[in-house]
Amino acid sequence: MLVREVKASDAKSLLKHANQVATETIFLGREVGELDVSIEEEEKLITRWNESRLTNFIVCIVDGNVVASCIVSGREGRKRFSHIVTLGISVNKDFWGKGIGSKMMEEQIKYCQANAISKINLEVMTNNTSAIKLYQKYGFEIEGTNINAIRIDNKFYDNYYMGLILWIKKTLVFSDGGVCERVSWKKLFRRHRANNRRYYPINFFTGGIYKLLMYTI
Numbered sequence: 001m002l003v004r005e006v007k008a009s010d011a012k013s014l015l016k017h018a019n020q021v022a023t024e025t026i027f028l029g030r031e032v033g034e035l036d037v038s039i040e041e042e043e044k045l046i047t048r049w050n051e052s053r054l055t056n057f058i059v060c061i062v063d064g065n066v067v068a069s070c071i072v073s074g075r076e077g078r079k080r081f082s083h084i085v086t087l088g089i090s091v092n093k094d095f096w097g098k099g100i101g102s103k104m105m106e107e108q109i110k111y112c113q114a115n116a117i118s119k120i121n122l123e124v125m126t127n128n129t130s131a132i133k134l135y136q137k138y139g140f141e142i143e144g145t146n147i148n149a150i151r152i153d154n155k156f157y158d159n160y161y162m163g164l165i166l167w168i169k170k171t172l173v174f175s176d177g178g179v180c181e182r183v184s185w186k187k188l189f190r191r192h193r194a195n196n197r198r199y200y201p202i203n204f205f206t207g208g209i210y211k212l213l214m215y216t217i
């Protein structure tokens, strides 16, 4: 079992996983057959996700196949929301209860702390006991209720709004307003190459290394 960032080459397996979980649970937002994305489109999406500080898509691989996925994703180009992401998670039914969900939650929390994200939001159906327990295990709290958020076969279901506040030390300020304690250099390089944008260090030491690296790539 390997949990890692998704790669473009996972596109086919990721789509298979997404289509499979849609048949295995009512707790996700998509019905069977609603995922109308080609492998090529999915590859492009993955490349775009991997370049964004506000998106981190991770997968769990078993025997070369994607069996679980977890995304945190925020609103690009909106400074006032540049500290927030929304989380979504799914595990193939055969692998429930084996610790994969927990491992992915830990990875996402680490990612957010390292990338200036100080709040994770999510919505979960109020009858999804396993998921609510998983989120509470990592400190998420129920913040409110979204009444009649979901309709399945003409029956309405409510969602809880849940959120986790993270503590971030200020050492580096991104051009999009994010403030960062530790930097994901891999993403910085990718994003720099993709957008040719600059980030503004406020810590002299970090800034020195940063400038040195920026001028060498």
Ligand SMILES: CC(C)(COP(=O)(O)OP(=O)(O)OC[C@H]1O[C@@H](n2cnc3c(N)ncnc32)[C@H](O)[C@@H]1OP(=O)(O)O)[C@@H](O)C(=O)NCCC(=O)NCCS
Binding pocket: 025, 027, 028, 089, 090, 091, 092, 095, 096, 097, 098, 099, 100, 101, 102, 103, 123, 124, 125, 128, 129, 130, 131, 133, 134, 137
């Ligand atoms: C919810 C889900 C992501 C959990 O993933 P998982 O890999 O089974 O989770 P884990 O094995 O790491 O268990 C994590 C915690 O979830 C809770 N949990 C898991 N299965 C449970 C069950 N059957 N009953 C009660 N709590 C359960 C427990 O708190 C558990 O922690 P613990 O083992 O330390 O007690 C998975 O069941 C899933 O994909 N469900 C369908 C899709 C879904 O509901 N997604 C969330 C939409 S908001």
